[in-house]
Amino acid sequence: MSGRTGQNSAALEWDDMQALLRFGFKHLTQASFFLLRIKNREAARAWLAAAPVTSAVTVNPLPTTALQVALTSEGLRGLGVAPDIIDGFSNEYNAGMSTDGNRSQRLGDVAESAPDRWRWGARDKVPHVLLMLYAAPGQLEGFQRSIKGQCSAGFDEVACLATSTLGSKEPFGFDDGISQPKLDWDRERPVRDEEQYAYTNLACLGEFLLGYPNEYGGYTDRPLLDPQRSNASTLPRAEDSPDKADLGRNGSYLVMRQLQQDIPGFWQYLDQQAGGDATLREQLAAAMVGRTLDGEPLVGRNSEAIEGNAAKADSDLNAFTYQSDPQGLRCPLGAHVRRSNPRNADLPPGKPGIVSRLIRTLGFDAQARERDLVPSTRFHRLLRRGRDYGAKVTVAEALSGAQPSDETGLHFVCLGANIARQFEFVQGAWIAGTKFDGLAGEGDPLLGHRQPGPDGCPTNVFSIPQSCGPDKRLTALPSFITVRGGAYFFLPGIRALRYLATAH
Amino acid sequence: MVVAPIASGREAGLRAVLETMNVRPGMADPGNALLPFDEFQNIHFARLVILEDATVGDFAVHGLKAPSFPKHLVFMGDCDGPSRELLADMSRRADAGLRKIFAHCEGFDVQADLLGWLLAHDLPVAANYVNWVGRTVRQAKQESALQRALSSRVPREEIKSDTTVQQVRQDLVAYAKVEIRAGRLNLTPPEPTPVEWQMRKFLNAIGIPLVGLLALPLILVLLPFFLILLRIREKSDPEFYPRPDAQALQVLRQLEDHDVTNQFSALGSVKPGLFRRWLVSVVLLLIEYACRHIFNRGHLGRVQTIHFARWVFIDGKARIMFASNYDGSHEAYMDDFINKVAWGLNLVFSNGIGWPRTDWLIKRGARYEQRFKYYQRRHQIPSQVWYKAYPGLTLTDLQRNQRIREGLERADMSDAEALSWLRLL
Numbered sequence: 052m053s054g055r056t057g058q059n060s061a062a063l064e065w066d067d068m069q070a071l072l073r074f075g076f077k078h079l080t081q082a083s084f085f086l087l088r089i090k091n092r093e094a095a096r097a098w099l100a101a102a103p104v105t106s107a108v109t110v111n112p113l114p115t116t117a118l119q120v121a122l123t124s125e126g127l128r129g130l131g132v133a134p135d136i137i138d139g140f141s142n143e144y145n146a147g148m149s150t151d152g153n154r155s156q157r158l159g160d161v162a163e164s165a166p167d168r169w170r171w172g173a174r175d176k177v178p179h180v181l182l183m184l185y186a187a188p189g190q191l192e193g194f195q196r197s198i199k200g201q202c203s204a205g206f207d208e209v210a211c212l213a214t215s216t217l218g219s220k221e222p223f224g225f226d227d228g229i230s231q232p233k234l235d236w237d238r239e240r241p242v243r244d245e246e247q248y249a250y251t252n253l254a255c256l257g258e259f260l261l262g263y264p265n266e267y268g269g270y271t272d273r274p275l276l277d278p279q280r281s282n283a284s285t286l287p288r289a290e291d292s293p294d295k296a297d298l299g300r301n302g303s304y305l306v307m308r309q310l311q312q313d314i315p316g317f318w319q320y321l322d323q324q325a326g327g328d329a330t331l332r333e334q335l336a337a338a339m340v341g342r343t344l345d346g347e348p349l350v351g352r353n354s355e356a357i358e359g360n361a362a363k364a365d366s367d368l369n370a371f372t373y374q375s376d377p378q379g380l381r382c383p384l385g386a387h388v389r390r391s392n393p394r395n396a397d398l399p400p401g402k403p404g405i406v407s408r409l410i411r412t413l414g415f416d417a418q419a420r421e422r423d424l425v426p427s428t429r430f431h432r433l434l435r436r437g438r439d440y441g442a443k444v445t446v447a448e449a450l451s452g453a454q455p456s457d458e459t460g461l462h463f464v465c466l467g468a469n470i471a472r473q474f475e476f477v478q479g480a481w482i483a484g485t486k487f488d489g490l491a492g493e494g495d496p497l498l499g500h501r502q503p504g505p506d507g508c509p510t511n512v513f514s515i516p517q518s519c520g521p522d523k524r525l526t527a528l529p530s531f532i533t534v535r536g537g538a539y540f541f542l543p544g545i546r547a548l549r550y551l552a553t554a555h
Numbered sequence: 556m557v558v559a560p561i562a563s564g565r566e567a568g569l570r571a572v573l574e575t576m577n578v579r580p581g582m583a584d585p586g587n588a589l590l591p592f593d594e595f596q597n598i599h600f601a602r603l604v605i606l607e608d609a610t611v612g613d614f615a616v617h618g619l620k621a622p623s624f625p626k627h628l629v630f631m632g633d634c635d636g637p638s639r640e641l642l643a644d645m646s647r648r649a650d651a652g653l654r655k656i657f658a659h660c661e662g663f664d665v666q667a668d669l670l671g672w673l674l675a676h677d678l679p680v681a682a683n684y685v686n687w688v689g690r691t692v693r694q695a696k697q698e699s700a701l702q703r704a705l706s707s708r709v710p711r712e713e714i715k716s717d718t719t720v721q722q723v724r725q726d727l728v729a730y731a732k733v734e735i736r737a738g739r740l741n742l743t744p745p746e747p748t749p750v751e752w753q754m755r756k757f758l759n760a761i762g763i764p765l766v767g768l769l770a771l772p773l774i775l776v777l778l779p780f781f782l783i784l785l786r787i788r789e790k791s792d793p794e795f796y797p798r799p800d801a802q803a804l805q806v807l808r809q810l811e812d813h814d815v816t817n818q819f820s821a822l823g824s825v826k827p828g829l830f831r832r833w834l835v836s837v838v839l840l841l842i843e844y845a846c847r848h849i850f851n852r853g854h855l856g857r858v859q860t861i862h863f864a865r866w867v868f869i870d871g872k873a874r875i876m877f878a879s880n881y882d883g884s885h886e887a888y889m890d891d892f893i894n895k896v897a898w899g900l901n902l903v904f905s906n907g908i909g910w911p912r913t914d915w916l917i918k919r920g921a922r923y924e925q926r927f928k929y930y931q932r933r934h935q936i937p938s939q940v941w942y943k944a945y946p947g948l949t950l951t952d953l954q955r956n957q958r959i960r961e962g963l964e965r966a967d968m969s970d971a972e973a974l975s976w977l978r979l980l
Contacts, residue, residue: 151808153812157812267893267922413856414854420854423857423859424951426887426890472886472890472924480886505815508703520713521978
């Protein structure tokens with residue numbers, strides 16, 4: 052469904068939006084992330100009021116460095132932001148990622164990945180500010196020194212997270228970053244509540260930007276201030292309440308998690324399962340991920356025209372849904388990419404026509420019900436901006452049994468306007484969830500926590516459906532991922548950032 | 556559902572007593588000293604809830620003073636067979652424990668007939684949803700054990716020929732027989748449904764539509780007036796959906812996600828006025844009918860994750876309590892509600908004070924995502940004690956296990972059917 056809704060105002064506000072919402076900085080292949088705590092409020096505020104934050108305006112020639120700034124709820128308190136303003140942010144943002152046992156349980160942050168084992172993000176190591184530094188090859192060191200120098204007065208370092216040079220492959224060896232939602236910058240998607248019957252890659256702005264309508268046609272709650280309040284007149288007005296100043300406008304929530312990856316463990320396990328056969332080993336790995344190492348979707352590309360996919364040849368890697376593979380015979384039901392984006396629509400597929408739709412809406416189509424176990428994806432998309440860290444380990448090195456010199460992993464970063472409905476939902480219900488899509492009891496093959504279920508039944512298994520027999524089952528999967536830290540940040544609009552740094 | 560007001564001054568003591576029944580907050584100890592749930596083989600779910608109404612002040616949005624409702628203790632469960640029999644069984648075998656709990660209630664005489672008291676306080680349920688009518692606890696447990704046994708035994712290679720499919724199936728059938736004979740597995744044949752129950756169901760099935768048919772002329776005449784009154788009210792009824800308090804949220808979440816299934820207890824006041832009271836009564840009557848005769852085989856509309864749910868009027872018809880047991884996280888439950896069955900929610904809950912604005916009774920309302928999420932969390936109350944008879948099993952598991960058992964017990968199958976059956980394991 053499309054039709055101009057008339058407002059192209061987003062195009063005018065690139066200068067208020069931090070660039071990360073629009074760009075992944077693929078040309079700035081070096082990056083590092085600083086986690087800071089405020090040690091001197093005045094100095095911190097002064098720096099944030101003038102920090103050289105990169106906006107989403109396109110610049111020619113491309114910049115050689117970029118800086119993005121995000122803050123945790125504790126950080127806002129540290130800056131002296133009024134409590135009633137902080138209360139306007141979402142409950143999960145204010146609670147933080149590590150303080151709630153129930154949250155950790157849902158996210159799968161248990162056992163080795165429990166927050167009390169984190170290096171940062173829990174107890175007294177909760178960062179206040181996240182600085183994301185991006186640089187062209189060779190520029191990072193100088194840029195880092197400069198920023199560190201500027202911040203030394205106001206901030207203490209909790210951690211300085213280095214990243215490895217951006218390539219196309221993630222540490223296990225798979226092409227990564229292939230699938231990203233496309234933001235509807237031209238605001239063509241209907242912003243009223245309307246059922247969508249086809250999978251689309253185009254997402255309403257409000258799914259990733261606060262202050263804009265989301266897929267429900269509503270506005271996610273964020274702090275709306277009285278414009279008379281100190282400095283609040285510098286903030287944009289809220290679209291849904293023009294008499295209020297919108298602190299969230301052009302901002303987003305940013306979720307960051309440091310995921311250490313056990314590359315030798317991963318390949319050694321698969322090698323053992325494949326009995327040393329290299330081809331089979333790769334096939335099993337691909338089955339776990341849902342794409343081959345080169346990014347080819349296991350379910351196969353089809354000629355479906357999916358709205359929101361770029362019209363470039365290599366984006367065909369995203370020209371598929373799972374409609375043609377309901378039993379998981381080509382791409383296992385529990386494969387990683389299938390879990391993180393089930394590519395479904397609001398109603399399970401069926402015959403076209405009003406009557407058929409009504410029957411499916413009321414739940415009377417038994418076949419449709421079998422395919423109705425996973426919620427509609429469009430409400431649960433993630434905009435990923437992560438970067439790997441640590442030295443690359445080749446498959447041969449992984450199998451050789453040599454201990455890697457360096458820790459390797461992913462600094463997972465995603466953006467979204469509603470942490471509970473997007474990140475926490477995908478991580479909790481789809482990734483860590485052991486009953487995803489009717490599976491009997493298994494978590495994500497890459498990220499699953501492997502802890503037994505409430506009835507003691509193991510969840511460290513991976514089922515590979517086959518047409519001529521019961522599911523093949525890989526058992527005794529070890530953990531391949533350990534969470535080393537994490538936090539919820541607010542990535543403010545630039546006017547909002549200046550407001551937070553200067554208001555009283 | 557037993558509902559009794561708590562005697563004044565006894566609430567703290569009652570909370571302490573209820574805490575002793577838990578392994579941890581949110582998880583009852585199946586063998587607890589007061590009411591050992593696992594000794595009663597026909598209880599699917601049970602809970603004890605103190606009805607702490609944080610939203611009674613909402614009457615103010617209608618310009619009315621909040622009535623003072625007593626604080627009740629609710630004891631409810633979902634069981635096989637008539638609830639009367641279960642209560643009688645419980646009062647026989649858990650007499651001391653139940654007395655200790657209900658001693659905190661008004662008007663409970665320690666000397667009195669416990670069963671009589673329980674039955675006197677057993678409120679009728681306005682509408683009751685059962686995911687699969689007739690599936691017993693015993694069946695769920697036995698079929699789960701069967702699934703585990705067969706699943707670990709079935710060979711997981713590709714089956715090369717059709718004859719092998721049948722062979723593999725026969726091997727498993729034989730294995731199951733051996734296990735049953737040795738007493739390691741059990742598949743008790745289901746008890747026949749009492750004829751009386753079937754008769755009452757049949758009469759209800761045709762009776763309600765018959766009454767509807769007879770009343771049809773009257774309904775048609777009244778319809779335009781009803782719609783006008785409805786629209787007037789829908790446009791003017793105040794909404795009230797403030798953000799729930801962070802502390803209250805914390806308390807609720809502490810009780811969640813210890814199993815793959817969660818409990819949900821919510822309490823709300825019906826909007827003032829006869830119109831709303833009658834409307835919600837009719838709606839619940841229709842929902843009861845639909846649940847009893849239509850949605851009794853695995854799904855409530857499109858929602859396939861609710862084990863049991865009920866709506867009960869309390870305090871005359873001033874308040875409604877809603878209680879359910881559902882699979883998955885709370886966020887997923889709300890997602891299902893908004894996306895799959897918002898129209899159903901609106902039918903009932905738009906009659907509650909402060910519900911987000913609806914159009915024509917079924918549109919919008921719960922589709923206002925943020926308003927709905929705040930509303931339901933604010934009306935949700937913690938369940939002090941919650942018991943589930945089959946930890947770790949979701950409805951998908953239960954249904955798969957049913958099909959596994961059915962397939963096992965069939966004399967013979969076509970090759971395609973046998974393959975489908977094997978693929979369930």
